Every structure is written in C-alpha cells, then in structure tokens.
Amino acid sequence: MKQKAWAMERDGEQGKEVLLLVTLEAEENTPRAPVAVNLLIDRSASMRGAPLVAAVDAAQSLVAQAGPRDYIGLLAFDGVPEQLLPVRAMEPDAKTELSERLSSLETGSGTALHEAVELGSSSLHRVLIPGARRKLLLLTDGEPSVGPAALADFKTLGAKVAESGVTLHALGLGRHYIPEMLEALSSPSGTGFAHADDAEALPTTVAGMVTELFGEVASDARVHVLPSGFSELRCRHRYSTRLEGDAMSVLLGAVSQACLRRALFSGRVAATEWHFSLTASYLENGDTRRPSIPVVLVTPDSVQGRRVTAVNVELDLVASEGAAWKSLSRRDVEAAGRALAQAEASLRELVRLGVEDVPARRHLERLADLRLAVERRVAELPALVVRRAKAEGARTSVSQVMRLPAFPKKKVEH
CATH class of the missing domain: 2.60.40.690 (Alpha-macroglobulin, receptor-binding domain)
Structure with missing residues (x-):
C-alpha cells in the first residue's frame, strides 16, 4: 500500500x-483478497422488462469474474425478500446454478428494501470464510413500499451493517429510487452509491462496481x-x-x-x-x-499543491451543486442561481488547475443540466438529473475515486 x-x-x-x-x-x-458478496436484486413490478434483463446481465458479469476463492449468494426481493441461493464458493457447478437462477428471475409486487438489506447482511454472517471481504451489492429502482420507510431507519441500518464488518455497495436505477436512502445505507461503509439513468447504462455502471469489488x-x-x-x-x-x-x-x-x-x-x-x-x-x-x-x-503552485487545491475545489463544487438542487426543490430560484454560480466558479477553477485525477469534465453535463433548470425556473425537477448529481456528490464526499475506462488514471510523476 x-x-x-x-x-x-x-x-x-x-x-x-x-x-x-x-x-x-x-x-x-498486489494480490487481491477473496470476496464474499451477497447480491441483492430488486425484482419489484417496476423492474419488469428491460430493467430486470439489464440487471441480470450485469449480475452475470459479477459471476463471470468470480474465482473459486470467491463466494457469492443471491437474494431477490419484491414485497418479500428471499435468499434464493446461499453465499457459497464459486466453483464451476455453483457458478452455473447461480447463472441459471439469475436468468429465471421474475418480477413481483412491492419493495421490501429495509428487510432485504437486513436479511442479506445476516446471511453473510452465517458462514465463516477466513480472509474474505464480506460485501452486499444492492441494486434497486424504487422506493420502499413494504416495511420501514423513514430515512432515519435506513441511516441506522447502514451504520449497523458497516459496524458488523460488511461493506455495502448500492446502485440506483432510473428516476424512482430515493437517493438519500441509498446514501444512508452506503456512506457508513465509505462507498457512497452509484447511479444508472436507464437499463442501457446499467451494465457499464455495474462493471465499474464489479471491478471495485474484485480489486480490494x-x-x-x-x-x-x-x-x-x-x-x-x-x-x-x-x-x-x-x-x-x-x-x-x-x-x-x-x-x-x-x-x-x-x-x-x-x-x-x-x-x-x-x-x-x-x-x-x-x-x-x-x-x-x-x-x-x-x-x-508543498506550495500552491507545485504539482502536489495543485492536486490538494483541486480536491478541495471539487468538494466545493458538489456541495454548491447539491445546494442548488435543494433550493430548486423549495422553488427558491434566486438561491439556486447563487449556488449554481458558485459551482460554475469551482468548475472553472478545476479546468484551470488541470489535475488529471480530478477531472473537470465529469461535472460538465450535470452543471449544464442544472443551469438549464435554473434558467427555466423549473418547478418539477428532472428526476434523473437530480439523482445523477446526488450520486456523484455521495461518492465524491467519501472520495470513491474510481478508475473508469472512460477516464483512465495516468501515472503522475512526483
């Protein structure tokens, strides 16, 4: 390290x-550690069709990359969570069965999100796998309709999961999940949460998370x-x-x-x-x-000093962006405009600094959408844009700096 x-x-x-x-x-x-992942897939009615197909395809990539020292389980949830397959070693027969169970998933009704996370975590604690990292990978597209639904309940659950030694990774799909709940679940684990606009974006987003899971x-x-x-x-x-x-x-x-x-x-x-x-x-x-x-x-004009400054500026940017969306949700367009101006000033500073591993370009599309919303004095916010912004803010705030294929991290000489 x-x-x-x-x-x-x-x-x-x-x-x-x-x-x-x-x-x-x-x-x-550096050799990676084996992982024990319980895969939690939302199969509520809103996942019917393309979303569930994309979720299954994305999960198949997790299974394909698993080695014989890795363990994976499958829990599907609608109104009732069900541990379809226990967490077990990914030997050839087990991989085949898991792949087949994924392909046979069908949608139901209701979303028991809180109970699914509780059950998924407890299932991980029922098997001792020396040296393996225990993880939950949650994929959902909706808000809870069965069981606890208060944000405070999810904050308590997220802290409980993290304190038990389980790392929770979450991915929200589309426009109906509640980003604050996914952040409450994942932030205590130091992961934030990821977002995919639609079924087409889901495999790519999950691929990045799978790389993270298998690289620890x-x-x-x-x-x-x-x-x-x-x-x-x-x-x-x-x-x-x-x-x-x-x-x-x-x-x-x-x-x-x-x-x-x-x-x-x-x-x-x-x-x-x-x-x-x-x-x-x-x-x-x-x-x-x-x-x-x-x-x-270091000095502010050194290579390292510019990196320190860039990280600080990026945190300012996502904080201002979040404040702008909150102001819009309260229909306070003037406050939103002020926050947007601060975010755009931070963006210009990131561009000026030109630090490769703190790229300004990953913020361009979101701030352009935000400006459009402010200029049009939008009352009903674009749900996808807000969720995309909140996911970026959640991951930046815990500095989950991923090496995505679109923005490969280049070696920087010190």
Whole structure:
C-alpha cells in the first residue's frame, strides 16, 4: 500500500489555514483478497422488462469474474425478500446454478428494501470464510413500499451493517429510487452509491462496481491525525470520524486496485509553527498494518499543491451543486442561481488547475443540466438529473475515486 500526505499553507477567510490531503492507494500487482458478496436484486413490478434483463446481465458479469476463492449468494426481493441461493464458493457447478437462477428471475409486487438489506447482511454472517471481504451489492429502482420507510431507519441500518464488518455497495436505477436512502445505507461503509439513468447504462455502471469489488487489497483503512499548532481541524470528506483525545480518526473503508481513497483535512493555524503526526491502519493479507505517514509540505503552485487545491475545489463544487438542487426543490430560484454560480466558479477553477485525477469534465453535463433548470425556473425537477448529481456528490464526499475506462488514471510523476 502506498500512503502519501501533502500539507499546504494558504491564506483563509479567518487567517492562515492548512489543507492536508492524505491518499491511500494499492500497489500495482498486489494480490487481491477473496470476496464474499451477497447480491441483492430488486425484482419489484417496476423492474419488469428491460430493467430486470439489464440487471441480470450485469449480475452475470459479477459471476463471470468470480474465482473459486470467491463466494457469492443471491437474494431477490419484491414485497418479500428471499435468499434464493446461499453465499457459497464459486466453483464451476455453483457458478452455473447461480447463472441459471439469475436468468429465471421474475418480477413481483412491492419493495421490501429495509428487510432485504437486513436479511442479506445476516446471511453473510452465517458462514465463516477466513480472509474474505464480506460485501452486499444492492441494486434497486424504487422506493420502499413494504416495511420501514423513514430515512432515519435506513441511516441506522447502514451504520449497523458497516459496524458488523460488511461493506455495502448500492446502485440506483432510473428516476424512482430515493437517493438519500441509498446514501444512508452506503456512506457508513465509505462507498457512497452509484447511479444508472436507464437499463442501457446499467451494465457499464455495474462493471465499474464489479471491478471495485474484485480489486480490494486492504480493508478497514483508517487515518489517524494528531495536529499541533491549530485551533481546529476538520475532515472535509464525509467519512465516519471519531475523536481520540486531541487526535482525529477517520474511517476510509476498503482500498481497491480499482480506486484510490483520499481524505482532505482543513485546519486553522493558531501558532507560528505547526505540524501533523499522521498514521494509517488497515488490514492487508490477514495482518494489521500501522505505518506512519510522512507529511510533505508543498506550495500552491507545485504539482502536489495543485492536486490538494483541486480536491478541495471539487468538494466545493458538489456541495454548491447539491445546494442548488435543494433550493430548486423549495422553488427558491434566486438561491439556486447563487449556488449554481458558485459551482460554475469551482468548475472553472478545476479546468484551470488541470489535475488529471480530478477531472473537470465529469461535472460538465450535470452543471449544464442544472443551469438549464435554473434558467427555466423549473418547478418539477428532472428526476434523473437530480439523482445523477446526488450520486456523484455521495461518492465524491467519501472520495470513491474510481478508475473508469472512460477516464483512465495516468501515472503522475512526483
């Protein structure tokens, strides 16, 4: 595992401040850990036809990539969740049966989302697979109609799943699922959630998630920061954090060959001299590692300094974008316009910085849609656009930086 940290001092609104960017990234060719995945597929009535076909095809890609050391189970849910196949090793006969059960799925009625996640998680805990990473992969296109439906219930469930050692990955399809519920379920695991506009986009989106699932090399990654010379320290990403005396501990979750993990901190300087004592901890190859991370001081105009700035600007962008959509939902077009202007200013700054692994282009389409909505003073928001924006915001806020084929990460010389 490669651990890097860069600190950059700059003038802030309330005096000197320091931005600290910590990055964890898997070494190339590091052996991945086996996974135990329970696949949760929504088969409610709204999935009838092309959506279910696309979901099954996408799930088949997960089965195809699984090796004999990997375990996969299948749970389908409509108004009642049903564990159709237990979590078991993907040997040839088991892969064949799983593939056949996927192909035979039929839709029902109702959406018992909360119970499906509960049952899927408990099924993972019924089998001990030494060394395997336990995961849920949830695919849904609708809101819950059976069982608990309050956002608070899903926040509690998401935290419970993560605390049990299970990582939850979620994907929302189309315009009817509730993004806040998927974020509540997935954020405690440090994954955010993904979005697919329609059945045609689903296989590509799932392919990226499958790459992430099968690329994990370390789990339970955490960064410990002990600052000195600061009046306050904040974690700008929305990871699960806890305070340990005068230190902050931030849970980043899993580190995969498919994506790197970042955590950005901002601190207000209160003394002439300041520094950070920084360590990481994670589980790799069955052993807990606790390396110290040296902090390199960089200037704003350096390659590393521009990267720190770009991560900070991107977080500003998605926060402003989210604020604009919320203002539109309240029909406060003036506030939405102000938030949009802030988001577009952040976008221009990302373009100016030109940092390859913080690309501005992935925000262009969403902000163009947002501007169109503001200019037309839209009362009924385009559901797909809002969900796409919220998914991007959820994943950016936990820095799930995926290496998608459309935007391959190039090697940057330091």
